Amino acid sequence: MSEPAPDNKSRMRFPGGFIVRAVTILPVVATMIASLALMIYGFVETWHFARDLIIPVHAASRDEILLHAIEIVDLFLLATVVQVVSLGLYQLYFNQDLALPKWLKIETLDDLKSKLVGVTITVLAVYFLGRALTWETGADILYLGAAAAVVIVALTWFLSKIDHHE
Structure with a gap:
């Protein structure tokens, strides 16, 4: 006699799944706390x-x-990056159905990478921009600009590879 094939309900779940989710909650909570701390710090700096x-x-x-204003904007952007990572990890491991704007919906690791790179x-x-607006010494700004440009080009290339992969 052959045994019937188990259906989805009777299959055993991967026993490590709980452990993976339990461990993954740590960076989700830590990055959300870091994001909140950066936002509070940005608020205090703005005040x-x-x-x-x-x-x-x-x-x-x-x-x-001008430099201080741009640094405040940069601080809030950094807080947003950390928050996107937190929300992305949460969506990937725990809940895809969060009530978030469409641009913040993350279904795959590539989605999260794209958001982070962007x-x-x-x-x-x-x-x-903040450094260029206040630069006072010679042509050294070219080194900073070239370094930023190289990183931006590399990240844009990486982003194009992710987008074409889908």
Whole structure:
């Protein structure tokens, strides 16, 4: 006599699945805490920036003001990168049905990589912009610009490979 093939309900689940999910919750929670901490820090920096503009403690130059504003934007972008990683890991391992904007839906690891690379390119560009606006010494800015450009080109190439893979 042959035994009937087991159906999906009677199959044993992979016993390590629980362990993988239990371990994966650690980076999900840690990255969400890091994102929240960066956002709070960015808020505090913004508050100090606005206060110092309204009631100046020392006379800041236009370049210092621009650089500080760009650094605040860069801080919030970094917080967003960390939050995207946290939400992406959560969606990959725990719950695909979160009520999130369409651009933040992550179904595969390649989706998460694409989001991360896209935001990283933006962070690099904003960082370079902040430095370029306040640069005062010679042609050394070319080295920073070339380094940022090489990384952005490499990440764009990587992103194109991910997009064509799908």
